[in-house]
Amino acid sequence: MKLLNQSIKYLSVSIFLIVTIWSAIFYINMLDEIHDSIDDGLDNYKLLIIKRTEKDERVFEKKDFEEGNFTIHKIDEKEALGMRDYFTDTLLYMQNEDDLEPVRMLTSAFKHGEDYYRLTVFNSTVEEDDLIEDLFYSIIWLYIILVASIVLINNVVLQRLWKPFYLLLGDLKAFRIDKESPIPVVKGDTKEFKELELAVNSLIIHARETYANQKKFTENASHELQTPLAIISNKLELMLERESLDHENAEIVGQILQTIQRLTRLNKSLLLLTKIENKQFSENAEISINRVVAQSVEDLKEFADYREVKISVDNSSEIQVKMDENLASILVGNLIRNAIFHNIEGGNVTIILVENSLIIRNTGNSLPLDSEKVFTRFHKETKKSNSTGLGLAIVHAICKLYTFQIVYSFDGEHCFEVKMG
Template sequence: MKLLNQSLKYLSVSIFLIVTIWSAIFYINMLDEIHDSIDDGLDNYKLLIIKRTEKDGQVLEKRDFEEGNFTIHQITEKEALGMRDYFTDTLLYMENEDDLEPVRMLTSAFKHGDDYYQLTVFNSTVEEDDLIEDLFYSIIWLYIILVASIVLINNVVLQRLWKPFYLLLGDLKAFRIDKESPVPIVKGDTKEFKELELAVNSLIIHARETYSSQKKFTENASHELQTPLAIISTKLELMLEKESLDPENAEIVGQILQTIQRLTRLNKSLLLLTKIENRQFSENSEISINQVVARSVEDLKEFADYKEVKILVDNSCEIQVKMDENLASILVSNLIRNAIFHNSDGGNVTITLVENSLRIRNSGKLTALDSEKIFTRFHKETQKSSSTGLGLAIVHAICKLYGFHVSYSFDGKHCFEVKMS
């Protein structure tokens, strides 16, 4: 979730809680005030009725609510002394409305002469209930409008506040350490964003210096190694051409020459792997994997014939990807070469191209390889000295560079699959 949305989420929850609590307290207070007002009116009405009984004894004969808003019933002294004024909300049938209406009722006791009476007084609360209902819905609408307005306003404000951050983030996403692009800058005067800009630029400058030093070291080391290795190889080949060497020494020189050649291949592979990981290949174009496979199969035909390995290609689908042409060729040829090299004599290799996927299956060892280690550097499933142990590591590095997924499985045959989407 974006930082802006998280800020809005916490802000909205806080506002929701505050406004909800405030609305509940406001509603309860208003309801209490309305009830207090009605209760005060009932108390006054009760006192007026008691005074009327002192002047008009007929009032004591009022037994129902048909002709007024009160009733009087005679009760015992014990009942009267045990009674306290209390208020209740109930419904009464109103003839003029021909319906039940809500009322607020006061029940009390009083003494007239030597007798005790129960007085019940009520007041219709229809208008008050309508007022309370209107008040309730007004609070609901006020709540909705208030929350929506605050969230909307804060959304606009927060978007403007965080705009420099997102611009900086976009510049960082587009930034490439191997390009001479300017360092990202933050627009605005926000102190924290300025400090972030200084920290990011400091890291970028340091990373560029490290990258440049590493690149120069790799290129220099590779070049400096290639030259003496080439000289040694040439001199050893000249020694082998001389007839003065006896067979034993000639065999030793041949073994040394093979080691030097392996060291040369290892040096080139390490240099290539370093360049891939440093993202030094950026000349991307639309590449047909089908054509790359056809070229690789043609280049490795002699090697396959020597091993008596049969290669079958199934072009079920045309695969187009955008990548560096050299890396595409290295990716495909390393997988096919690996399938031939580790195959058994007279075996077979099946190359299948389906939608966005390249699968290479080969016969060979009858047990599965270690799927957790085969793509690591210098891991070998064979003790053959001609293997550098970097072929599949280079394949994995190329896939990682372009967001491909390479996997291995075994179902009687070894299968490597590269998903290019």
């Protein structure tokens, strides 16, 4: 989840809880105030009725609610002394009304002369209930509008606040260390983003220096090592052509020449691997893997015939990928060469192109390879001295460069599958 979305989420949850609690407290307080107002009115009405009893004896004739908003009943002293004023909410039939209506009722006791009476006073709460209902829905709408408004405002504010960060992040994603791209700059005066800009720029400058040194070393090594190796090879070949060498010395010189040739291949492979990992190949174009496979099979035909290995190609699908043409040839060529080199006499190599996947199967050792080490540099399953142990490591590096997935499996035959899409 994006940092912006996380900030909005935490703020929204916090605001939701705060506003929810505030709304509940506000509603309860308003409800309590309305009830207090009704109760105060009933208390005043009670006092007025008691006061009327002192002047008008007819008040004691109110025995039911059909004649007014109160009733008076005579009670004994014990019941009166044990009674305390209490309020209740109930429903009553009102005059000129056919339906029950909500009322709030006060029950009290008072003494008149030597007698005790129970006084029941009520007040209709229809209007108050309507007010409470309107208040409830008003709070709900206010709650929704308030939460939505705060979340929306926070979203806009946070987007504006984090905009420099996301612009910097976009510049970093598009930044290429091997290109003369300008160093990303943070727009704005936010202190933390300025510190982030300084830290990122410091890392970029250091990485560029390291990359330039590695590139320079690679280029120098390519020239400075290959040249003397070529000279040594030429001189050794000249020595072998001389008739003055006896058989034993000629055999020793031949072994040295083979070692020099292996060292040359090893040097080229290491330099190639370094260039791939440094992403020094950027001439990408639409490449037909089918065409690359056909070319590689043609180039390795003599090697396969020498090893008595039969190659078959199944072009079930046409595979087009965008990558460097030289790396595509190296990727396919190394896999096919590996399948031929580690095969058995009279064995088979099957190449299948299907649904953006290149599958190369070959006969060979009856035991599976170590899937955790098969793509490791200098890892060898055999003791053959001609192998540099870098072929599959180069294949793996190319796949990693183009985010391809390469998988090894064994089902009686060794299988390498490169998933390109």
